[in-house]
Structures are given as structure tokens and as C-alpha cells.
Amino acid sequence: MARKVVAVMAIVILSVVLVGGQTGDGFVWWGTREPIYIFGNDGFTRENGVVAGSGSAADPYIIEGWQIDMTNAAYGIYISNTTRHFIIRRCVIKLAGGAAIRLSTVRNGRIEENRLTLSDIGIHLINSHTNIITGNVVAYNHFGVVMAIGSRGNTIYGNSFIDNGLNGHDPAQWNTWHYGGRGNYWSDYEGVDLDHDGVGDRAHHPLRDRYPLIVPPVAWKQIFPVGPDFAGLTVSPCGMFVITSETPIVLEGRDPGIGLAKILYSIDGGAWREYTGPFTLSGPDGPRTVAFYGVDRLGNVEAVTALAFLLDNNPPQTAILFGYPNYLDEIGQWITSNTEITLELLSFSTYGETATYYAIDGGRWRRYTSPFTIVGPDGPRVISFFSRNASGNTEAVHSITVFKDNTPPATRGVRHLPGDAGHMTPAEQVGTVEDQASGLNDTTLPPVVERPVQTPSQRSGS
Numbered sequence: 438m439a440r441k442v443v444a445v446m447a448i449v450i451l452s453v454v455l456v457g458g459q460t461g462d463g464f465v466w467w468g469t470r471e472p473i474y475i476f477g478n479d480g481f482t483r484e485n486g487v488v489a490g491s492g493s494a495a496d497p498y499i500i501e502g503w504q505i506d507m508t509n510a511a512y513g514i515y516i517s518n519t520t521r522h523f524i525i526r527r528c529v530i531k532l533a534g535g536a537a538i539r540l541s542t543v544r545n546g547r548i549e550e551n552r553l554t555l556s557d558i559g560i561h562l563i564n565s566h567t568n569i570i571t572g573n574v575v576a577y578n579h580f581g582v583v584m585a586i587g588s589r590g591n592t593i594y595g596n597s598f599i600d601n602g603l604n605g606h607d608p609a610q611w612n613t614w615h616y617g618g619r620g621n622y623w624s625d626y627e628g629v630d631l632d633h634d635g636v637g638d639r640a641h642h643p644l645r646d647r648y649p650l651i652v653p654p655v656a657w658k659q660i661f662p663v664g665p666d667f668a669g670l671t672v673s674p675c676g677m678f679v680i681t682s683e684t685p686i687v688l689e690g691r692d693p694g695i696g697l698a699k700i701l702y703s704i705d706g707g708a709w710r711e712y713t714g715p716f717t718l719s720g721p722d723g724p725r726t727v728a729f730y731g732v733d734r735l736g737n738v739e740a741v742t743a744l745a746f747l748l749d750n751n752p753p754q755t756a757i758l759f760g761y762p763n764y765l766d767e768i769g770q771w772i773t774s775n776t777e778i779t780l781e782l783l784s785f786s787t788y789g790e791t792a793t794y795y796a797i798d799g800g801r802w803r804r805y806t807s808p809f810t811i812v813g814p815d816g817p818r819v820i821s822f823f824s825r826n827a828s829g830n831t832e833a834v835h836s837i838t839v840f841k842d843n844t845p846p847a848t849r850g851v852r853h854l855p856g857d858a859g860h861m862t863p864a865e866q867v868g869t870v871e872d873q874a875s876g877l878n879d880t881t882l883p884p885v886v887e888r889p890v891q892t893p894s895q896r897s898g899s
Contacts, residue, residue, distance in 0.1 A: 492521035536561035620648035753824035786826035
């Protein structure tokens with residue numbers, strides 16, 4: 438009988454699938470495979486990535502848990518000319534030369550909780566109707582979502598569109614970009630949320646998203662780094678999953694025949710052990726391997742599957758530096774709108790990419806790529822920042838209040854009494870009450886100094 442054992446990362450990659458349903462915020466991960474092409478209702482087969490379902494509204498076909506990483510492939514998942522109900526969910530697709538997911542002449546599809554990155558198009562609908570797109574991370578593609586050739590009646594909500602060349606394209610405006618008072622997160626949205634209800638105060642045009650979200654809404658936080666509390670599923674350039682020693686690994690076996698008897702696993706080529714519960718990887722950072730297989734009650738043995746990991750337990754540390762002009766006194770750090778602010782990594786992971794994020798005055802998190810300045814009104818302004826390793830190791834958020842001052846001083850001269858330089862009559866006073874109150878009676882200004890690198894531990898007040 439067929440059997441299948443899958444590795445489950447309760448935090449990073451997968452969740453535990455139990456009898457009667459699924460728990461956790463992760464996903465069942467079956468492995469890396471070639472692109473999926475389904476033509477017609479008869480194309481929904483296990484060979485084409487379907488893991489469950491019968492195609493009805495109550496029991497849709499499920500295409501779940503696949504990683505498709507084929508550089509310049511025409512597509513990741515391509516479904517054409519179907520009317521059966523199906524769900525594409527919790528897949529990781531990147532580097533498609535065409536579209537990560539493409540639906541052509543399709544009805545009754547649902548695309549949810551996928552990570553679609555670094556492709557020409559994240560999701561492409563062609564002449565497709567009444568489909569739902571929700572809970573996805575669509576990032577760093579040339580185009581996020583494209584509605585083409587008469588696609589209408591589709592509903593798109595609760596997604597995170599992050600730094601695509603063009604986040605969304607719906608020229609005919611025949612589709613709905615919100616549902617139940619909830620729209621999507623757009624990294625290029627420039628509106629504000631004055632009532633702090635999490636929804637922008639004006640629509641996101643030209644897609645007519647009436648309820649644009651201020652914060653990325655993705656419930657599956659493990660899939661993409663968008664804030665300091667986001668752990669992450671990350672794949673290193675050499676194809677290894679990057680994890681920490683706190684990442685529990687769960688092995689789950691299925692055998693539709695006589696039943697599964699046991700699961701065996703091995704770490705780094707060591708002795709085979711019988712699996713009894715979640716385990717973690719310990720020891721020095723670096724490449725690690727977990728191999729596993731299942732055995733049914735008749736002694737049939739599954740082929741060994743091996744997964745490669747990079748163990749990374751080094752947390753990042755970030756410092757903030759202020760360029761010219763700046764001044765530091767007992768009140769705090771003073772800057773102008775010309776002061777360049779630099780975020781510098783003092784320590785970071787040996788493996789993968791360490792990313793730094795910052796926010797100004799409690800606004801949205803932005804990826805730090807180069808020094809920035811603060812515009813807007815003078816007065817106290819708050820800069821928050823943190824860094825995150827590829828493993829999900831994230832430092833605590835640091836916040837510092839700076840005082841922005843673009844207003845030049847106002848100086849007046851005074852005429853002193855002959856023979857009495859220290860006293861003046863009211864008639865001989867030339868300055869104003871404001872001048873006297875401000876104390877600007879000395880032409881010597883305090884020196885402007887560069888702020889040295891400060892570590893988070895040195896900024897006790899931040």
C-alpha cells in the first residue's frame with residue numbers, strides 16, 4: 438500500500454495534521470516538485486499535485502504544500518478550462534518566468550495562503566470568473582496580480598502585496614478587491630489611518646480597494662518577514678531550510694492501507710531512531726541533514742527522504758547613527774530634514790540574508806536599504822527599528838525619540854547704556870520679549886557633533 442511520511446516544522450514549515458482536521462499556522466509540506474499543469478476537470482490527479490478532495494463545493498480538490506522553484510519556468514501552477522471546485526494553498530512558488538499561479542478559463546477556484554515571489558507575475562487570471570484570492574503573500578514580482586481578457590467576478594482580499602513592480606492590474610475593474618470591510622495590504626499605499634481601525638481612510642486606486650489594510654494581514658506569519666514578530670520560512674541560496682534550535686520538527690505518516698507501524702529518522706547520518714514526538718536540532722551552527730522513512734504493519738518500507746537545513750542561532754544586533762547636521766544634549770538627539778540616518782548591523786547571521794526594518798512615528802514597517810531622512814513637521818519624532826536573520830532570529834524592537842528642528846533662530850542686537858554695559862532702560866532695549874525668553878543673547882552656537890555608534894545596550898532609554 439502507498440504510504441507517505443512528511444517532515445513537519447510546527448513553526449517554520451509545516452503544521453501537524455491530525456485525524457479530523459489540521460491544526461497550527463503552518464502547512465503540510467510534501468516537498469519540492471516540478472511545475473503543475475492541469476487541463477480540464479479530469480486533470481485533477483495526484484500526479485498533478487492534488488492531495489485530497491473530490492472537486493465538489495463541499496469537498497474541493499486540494500493542491501497544498503508544494504515548493505516549486507524552477508528558474509524561468511513558464512509557470513508554477515497552471516490550471517486551464519475547469520469548473521470543478523479546488524483550492525491552491527500554502528505553496529511556495531518563486532522564480533517563474535511567467536506566472537507563479539495562472540488560471541485560464543477557470544471558475545470556482547480558491548488561491549489562499551501561498552507565498553509567491555520573484556516571478557514575472559504572482560497571480561495571473563485569464564478569462565476566469567468567480568474565483569477567490571485571499572491570505573497570500575505576493576512579493577518582489579514584476580506584477581502582483583493581473584486580471585486579463587474578461588476576468589470578472591473574482592474577489593481579492595486579505596492579501597499582502599509587497600514591493601512588486603506593479604502590485605495589481607485590473608483595467609476593466611470588473612473584480613472586487615475587498616470583502617466584508619477588509620481589503621488588502623499594499624506596500625505602495627500612501628494613505629493614513631487617523632481613526633486607528635487598521636483600515637486606510639481613503640481607497641487604494643486604481644484598483645478601488647475601499648478598505649486598504651495598514652498592516653500586512655497574513656495570519657500565516659511564518660511565511661514572510663513583515664514585522665518583528667514574524668518568524669520565517671527561508672531557503673538559503675543552496676536550497677537548505679534555515680532554522681534555529683527552537684524549531685520543533687514533527688514527522689507525520691500516512692498509510693491508507695493496513696496502516697503505519699512506525700517512523701524512523703536519522704540526524705546528520707547518525708543512528709536511526711524511532712520517532713516518538715517532535716525533536717529539535719542542537720549543536721554548532723551550520724549545515725544539517727534529517728532523513729526519515731515510514732514502515733507499515735506488513736513491513737513495507739518507504740524510500741528514505743532527506744531534508745537539508747542550515748542551523749542558525751546567532752541573533753542580529755543593530756545600531757543607529759546620525760549624519761550631519763546633528764546635535765546631542767541633555768534633552769536628546771536633535772536633527773534636521775537633511776540629517777541622514779543610518780542603521781548598521783553590528784552582528785548578524787553567518788547564513789542567509791539578514792534584513793533590517795524601520796518605522797517612523799508608528800507607521801508601517803519598511804525594509805532598510807540605504808540611509809534615510811525624516812520629513813514633515815518639527816518636534817519629537819520616533820524611529821523604531823530591528824533586524825531579522827534568515828532563520829527568523831529577530832532582535833527586540835528598538836525605539837528612539839529624536840527632535841526634528843528645521844526652524845532657524847531669530848537674533849536681534851541691543852544698545853547698551855554708556856558707562857553701564859550691564860543695564861539698559863526700556864527705551865534702549867531693541868530686542869523682543871520672545872528674544873529675551875529664548876535666551877538668544879550669545880552669538881556663540883554649540884558645536885555640531887557626529888553621533889557615535891550606539892549599541893542597543895548603551896541606549897538604556899530607548
